[in-house]
Amino acid sequence: MEILHLNCGLLKTDLAQACCHCLAIVDGERVALVDTGIGLLDVLQPDDRLGRALIDSAGFRFDERRTALRQLQARGIAAHRVTDIVLTHADPDHTGGLADFPDALVHVAAEERAAVVAGHPRYRLPHFDHGPRWVEHGPSQNEWQGLRARPITVCGGVDILLVELFGHTAGHCGVVLRTSDGWLLHAGDAYYLRVEFDDPQHPVCAMAEAAAIDNARRLESLDQLRRLRDTLGGSLAMIGYHDESELSTVMDQTPTLQ
Numbered sequence: 739m740e741i742l743h744l745n746c747g748l749l750k751t752d753l754a755q756a757c758c759h760c761l762a763i764v765d766g767e768r769v770a771l772v773d774t775g776i777g778l779l780d781v782l783q784p785d786d787r788l789g790r791a792l793i794d795s796a797g798f799r800f801d802e803r804r805t806a807l808r809q810l811q812a813r814g815i816a817a818h819r820v821t822d823i824v825l826t827h828a829d830p831d832h833t834g835g836l837a838d839f840p841d842a843l844v845h846v847a848a849e850e851r852a853a854v855v856a857g858h859p860r861y862r863l864p865h866f867d868h869g870p871r872w873v874e875h876g877p878s879q880n881e882w883q884g885l886r887a888r889p890i891t892v893c894g895g896v897d898i899l900l901v902e903l904f905g906h907t908a909g910h911c912g913v914v915l916r917t918s919d920g921w922l923l924h925a926g927d928a929y930y931l932r933v934e935f936d937d938p939q940h941p942v943c944a945m946a947e948a949a950a951i952d953n954a955r956r957l958e959s960l961d962q963l964r965r966l967r968d969t970l971g972g973s974l975a976m977i978g979y980h981d982e983s984e985l986s987t988v989m990d991q992t993p994t995l996q
């Protein structure tokens with residue numbers, strides 16, 4: 739088994755630039771993705787899928803080669819081998835690639851799915867037109883390092899955890915995997931940039947606050963991540979979805995799963 743770190747999208751405005759840091763968990767013939775970035779249909783039909791206002795405000799940049807589909811194909815991995823997709827949440831920069839893997843089970847927190855069904859305007863319904871095979875995960879009694887956790891099995895036998903990091907959206911979660919080095923935590927959009935942990939005056943903090951559905955919950959989640967960083971030290975590899983500096987440090991690494 740190995741974990742691939744893929745940059746499946748670029749968001750670029752005059753003020754900021756962000757990546758779309760997805761994971762591919764490769765377990766023999768089966769593959770699971772964590773988030774899906776900007777998809778092939780977004781590249782082909784950006785206005786229909788995303789809308790011009792969002793494209794301009796978020797700075798979506800389109801390049802077919804950057805899609806998860808094309809990057810996996812370049813590694814000899816056909817789309818049908820992707821059996822599971824785990825979403826940290828359902829914002830459009832995370833769901834664009836869903837339609838490129840229509841047979842995959844799509845795991846998401848029940849609260850997030852409910853917010854999509856309720857029609858919250860932050861979500862882009864065209865991303866779900868193909869009829870994803872949703873698997874909703876509700877609260878459980880499990881905990882991981884003091885966070886409420888929801889166990890998921892992907893690829894027919896790989897155990898991972900959805901951990902509650904609510905606030906950015908109603909059901910935003912991190913994804914935890916055990917690796918040969920300790921723990922890998924994909925924190926989604928619980929922070930945009932690592933600097934948010936230590937510099938509350940940084941301009942990105944205002945962006946994060948503006949995008950949050952519940953800013954108090956978002957700040958609680960950020961506190962939890964800060965605590966994990968300080969207590970777990972080197973046994974925790976934590977990555978966010980949008981921080982390019984983190985991506986560059988892990989792109990060359992492919993930690994194995996235990």
Ligand SMILES: [Zn+2]
Nearest residue numbers: 829831927979
């Ligand atoms: Zn995002």
